[in-house]
Amino acid sequence: MDTCDSEVVDKAMIQIENVSKFYGKKPSLQGVTLKIEKGEVFGVLGPNGAGKSTLLSILSAISMPASGRVEINGLDLKKQAKLVREQIGYVPQDIALWEHLTVKDNLIFWSKFSKRRVSKEELFELCRTVRLQGKWNEKVSSLSGGMKRKLNIAAALIHNPDILLMDEPTVGIDIQSKLEINQYIRDLARNGKTIVYSTHDMSEILYLCNRIGVLKSGVLQFSGTIAEAREMVKRKGFLPNSDEELIYLLLQDDSLEKPLPYF
Amino acid sequence: MNLSIAYFKIREILLHPLSLVLIFFIPLGLTLIVGHLVEKGQKQLEIPIAIIDEDHSDFSRLLVERISGQAKIHLYQVSGEKAERMLLRNDVDSVFVIKKGFQKRLLTGEREQSIEVWISPFSMAEGIVREVIASETARLTSDVKAADWVVKVYKSLDIQMDSSKTWNAAYDYTDSQWEPEPLMTIQYDQLYLEESGAGKSGFGDSPYLRLWTFFTMLGCFLTSDWIVREKGVLFFRIQSTYHGLVSYLIQNTVALFLFHLFQTLLTFYIFVKTNIIQMRPELLLLMFVYLFVCLSFSIWSASFINQIGSYYIVSFLFVIIIGILGGSFFPVQEFSSTLLKLSVIFPQNLLLSSNQMNIQTPLFISGAIVLWILAIRRLWIKR
Numbered sequence: 001m002d003t004c005d006s007e008v009v010d011k012a013m014i015q016i017e018n019v020s021k022f023y024g025k026k027p028s029l030q031g032v033t034l035k036i037e038k039g040e041v042f043g044v045l046g047p048n049g050a051g052k053s054t055l056l057s058i059l060s061a062i063s064m065p066a067s068g069r070v071e072i073n074g075l076d077l078k079k080q081a082k083l084v085r086e087q088i089g090y091v092p093q094d095i096a097l098w099e100h101l102t103v104k105d106n107l108i109f110w111s112k113f114s115k116r117r118v119s120k121e122e123l124f125e126l127c128r129t130v131r132l133q134g135k136w137n138e139k140v141s142s143l144s145g146g147m148k149r150k151l152n153i154a155a156a157l158i159h160n161p162d163i164l165l166m167d168e169p170t171v172g173i174d175i176q177s178k179l180e181i182n183q184y185i186r187d188l189a190r191n192g193k194t195i196v197y198s199t200h201d202m203s204e205i206l207y208l209c210n211r212i213g214v215l216k217s218g219v220l221q222f223s224g225t226i227a228e229a230r231e232m233v234k235r236k237g238f239l240p241n242s243d244e245e246l247i248y249l250l251l252q253d254d255s256l257e258k259p260l261p262y263f
Numbered sequence: 264m265n266l267s268i269a270y271f272k273i274r275e276i277l278l279h280p281l282s283l284v285l286i287f288f289i290p291l292g293l294t295l296i297v298g299h300l301v302e303k304g305q306k307q308l309e310i311p312i313a314i315i316d317e318d319h320s321d322f323s324r325l326l327v328e329r330i331s332g333q334a335k336i337h338l339y340q341v342s343g344e345k346a347e348r349m350l351l352r353n354d355v356d357s358v359f360v361i362k363k364g365f366q367k368r369l370l371t372g373e374r375e376q377s378i379e380v381w382i383s384p385f386s387m388a389e390g391i392v393r394e395v396i397a398s399e400t401a402r403l404t405s406d407v408k409a410a411d412w413v414v415k416v417y418k419s420l421d422i423q424m425d426s427s428k429t430w431n432a433a434y435d436y437t438d439s440q441w442e443p444e445p446l447m448t449i450q451y452d453q454l455y456l457e458e459s460g461a462g463k464s465g466f467g468d469s470p471y472l473r474l475w476t477f478f479t480m481l482g483c484f485l486t487s488d489w490i491v492r493e494k495g496v497l498f499f500r501i502q503s504t505y506h507g508l509v510s511y512l513i514q515n516t517v518a519l520f521l522f523h524l525f526q527t528l529l530t531f532y533i534f535v536k537t538n539i540i541q542m543r544p545e546l547l548l549l550m551f552v553y554l555f556v557c558l559s560f561s562i563w564s565a566s567f568i569n570q571i572g573s574y575y576i577v578s579f580l581f582v583i584i585i586g587i588l589g590g591s592f593f594p595v596q597e598f599s600s601t602l603l604k605l606s607v608i609f610p611q612n613l614l615l616s617s618n619q620m621n622i623q624t625p626l627f628i629s630g631a632i633v634l635w636i637l638a639i640r641r642l643w644i645k646r
C-alpha cells in the first residue's frame with residue numbers, strides 16, 4: 001500500500017493555525033492546527049458532527065474562522081479570500097446543482113463563476129471523466145442520486161483548481177465508478193494537486209490518503225500517516241491486525257475504557 | 264464585472280415558458296382580462312329605464328337628452344307598448360312617460376302631473392331615477408320662472424327691450440348656472456378623492472392601472488422564488504467561487520429586472536394605445552419606480568423565508584393585503600382618513616394617487632435600495 005509516497009516540498013500548501021469556530025456558543029472546531037503539503041491527499045475522518053464539514057467550509061473560504069489563521073498557497077484566507085477561491089474547488093456534502101437545467105448547462109453555469117474561461121469541449125471532457133457523457137443533454141432532475149454526485153464532483157474540477165476540498169464526495173456512487181473516481185483523484189494528486197478529502201469509507205481512506213486527521217467534537221486528535229497512527233495506537237497498548245482495525249481504533253469513542261471488539 | 268451570469272439567466276428565462284408566463288402573462292395578460300371583466304361589471308351597474316316621450320317638444324327632447332347623459336342610467340327611448348313589455352320582463356327598472364303638453368305646462372309654471380312613472384313590484388332604483396328626473400325638470404322650470412321674472416321686472420321698470428330676446432337671455436343665463444354642477448347640490452361628495460388627487464389622475468375610473476399594480480407585485484414575488492430555492496446548498500457552494508454570491512445575486516436580479524422592465528414598457532404601450540392612460544413619460548417612469556420597489560421588496564421577503572411552500576403562501580397573502588390597503592382594487596383611501604394617511608407608505612400610491620413625481624418618488628427609490636442591500640446582507644452571511 002503506497003501511503004507514504006509524498007513528494008518533497010518546501011512550503012505547506014495549506015497551513016491551519018489554532019483555528020476555532022462556533023455555532024452560537026457551541027464550538028464546532030477548537031484550536032485546530034494542521035499542515036497539508038502540495039500533492040498530498042489528506043483524509044479528514046471523524047464521527048458525525050465532529051466538525052469535518054466545518055473545517056472544509058473554512059478552507060473553501062465560505063465561512064471564516066472565529067479565531068486562528070489559515071494560509072492557503074501563501075495567501076491569507078481572511079484578507080485574500082477572493083484569490084483563494086480561484087485556487088480551490090469545493091465539493092459540498094450536499095448536492096449543489098440546478099435541478100431544472102441540463103448536465104451541460106449546469107457545467108456551463110458553474111464555469112461562469114470562475115475567472116478562467118472554460119470551453120465547451122473541456123466541459124464535455126470533464127463529463128466523460130465522471131462517465132456522464134451519455135447524460136450531457138439530460139436534465140439533472142432526471143439523473144440518479146449517484147449520477148448527481150458525480151456531476152457535483154465534476155463541477156468543482158471545472159476551473160482546474162490546485163486545491164480540491166471534497167466533503168464526502170462519493171456517497172452513494174456505485175463501486176465501479178467510485179474506484180474510477182478514486183483513481184482519478186489519486187492521479188490528480190500525483191500531478192501536483194492538493195486534496196483534502198472527508199469520508200466515512202474505510203477503503204477510500206486506505207486507498208487514497210497519504211495522511212489522515214481525526215476530528216472528534218471539533219478537536220483534532222491525531223494527524224499523520226497510517227504508519228504514525230499505528231505507532232500511536234501501539235503506544236496506547238493496542239495491536240491492530242489490519243489497517244481497517246487501526247482506523248476503527250482511531251475513531252473509537254474515547255469514553256469507552258476498552259475498545260469494542262472489531263470484527 | 265463579468266456579465267455572463269446575467270446573460271445565462273436571461274437565456275434560462277427565455278428557454279423556460281413558465282418563467283415567461285410569470286413575467287408577462289400575470290402582470291399584463293391578467294390585468295387586461297380582469298380589467299375587462301371589471302369594466303363590464305361596472306356597465307351592468309347602470310340602471311336600465313325606459314322613457315316615452317308623448318310631448319315631442321324642445322323641452323321633452325332636452326330632458327331625454329340630459330337623462331341619457333347620466334352616468335349611472337341606461338336609457339331606452341321606446342313606444343308605450345314596448346315599454347310595458349320591457350317592464351313586465353324586468354328588462355327595465357321603471358318607465359317614465361313625458362305626458363303631452365309637458366312644455367306648455369312648464370311654461371305656464373305648472374309642474375304637476377307632467378311626468379308619469381310606471382313601476383313593477385321588482386322596481387328597485389325607481390326612487391333614484393325619480394330624483395334625477397325631478398332635478399332635471401326643476402332645472403327647466405326654474406329657468407322658465409327666472410326668465411319670466413326678469414321680463415316682468417323690466418316691464419315694471421319701464422325699460423325698453425325686445426321681450427323675447429330678454430326672456431331667452433335670462434333663460435340661458437339661469438340654465439348656465441347648472442354647469443358644471445347642478446344647483447342646489449352641496450359639494451360634500453368626493454372630498455377624499457379631491458385631497459388625494461385621484462380625481463385628477465387622468466385615467467378616471469379605469470380599473471386597469473390599479474390591477475396592473477397588483478399583478479406586477481404578484482409577478483415580482485413569484486419570480487423571486489429562486490432565492491428561496493437556492494439559498495441553502497447552492498448559495499453556500501457559490502460562496503466558494505471566484506465571482507461569488509454577491510455577483511450572482513446582482514446579476515440574476517438585474518436580468519430579472521430587465522424582463523419586468525420590458526413587461527412594463529409593453530403594458531404602457533398597450534395602455535396608451537387603448538386610451539387607458541395618457542401618453543406621459545413621467546407616468547412610465549413612475550411605473551418603472553413602482554416595479555423596482557416591488558422587486559426589491561420581494562427579494563427582501565424571500566431572504567427571510569426558507570421553505571418554498573411557505574414563501575408562496577406568505578407572498579400571496581402579502582400581495583393581497585398590500586394590494587387592498589394600497590388601493591390596487593378600489594380607492595380605499597376614500598373610506599377613512601386613517602387609510603388615506605396610511606396610503607402614502609404603499610408603493611401603489613406612486614401611480615394611483617399622486618400620479619406625478621414628488622417627494623415620495625426619491626423616498627421610495629431609496630427605500631427600495633435599502634431593502635436590496637439588507638436582502639444581500641442577509642443572504643451573504645459570513646458563516
Ligand SMILES: Nc1ncnc2c1ncn2[C@@H]1O[C@H](COP(=O)(O)OP(=O)(O)OP(=O)(O)O)[C@@H](O)[C@H]1O
Pocket residue numbers: 023027028046047048049050051052053054055093
Ligand atoms: N448551520 C449550523 N448551525 C448550527 N450548528 C451547526 C451548523 N452546521 C453545523 N453545526 C454543528 O457543528 C458541528 C459540526 O458539524 P459538521 O457539519 O462540521 O460535522 P461533520 O463532521 O461534517 O458531520 P457529518 O459526518 O455528519 O457530515 C455539529 O455539532 C453541528 O451540529
Ligand SMILES: [Mg+2]
Pocket residue numbers: 052053054093167
Ligand atoms: Mg459533514
